[in-house]
Amino acid sequence: VTGASFFVFSGALKSSSGYLAKSSIVEDGVMVQITAENMDSLRQALREMKDFTITCGKTDAEDPQELVHIQWVEDDKNFSKG
Numbered sequence: 001v002t003g004a005s006f007f008v009f010s011g012a013l014k015s016s017s018g019y020l021a022k023s024s025i026v027e028d029g030v031m032v033q034i035t036a037e038n039m040d041s042l043r044q045a046l047r048e049m050k051d052f053t054i055t056c057g058k059t060d061a062e063d064p065q066e067l068v069h070i071q072w073v074e075d076d077k078n079f080s081k082g
């Protein structure tokens with residue numbers, strides 16, 4: 001589990017790159033490069049406020065190397081209070 005101050009999602013990853021998606025740490029945030037098709041799915045999930053998982057790693061890998069899981073949670077108004 002990695003905490004980050006911000007996330008950047010880039011839909012510029014080419015299908016021919018050999019990767020499902022790539023993630024990297026940038027300063028105190030995370031950048032996730034995904035295909036244009038996956039970006040469309042991500043946008044739709046965000047509009048509908050649904051959880052979404054991005055599998056990172058090479059397309060021919062047996063097990064995924066990383067998962068980026070976007071999860072909607074209940075609003076906790078007591079967090080960082082005061």
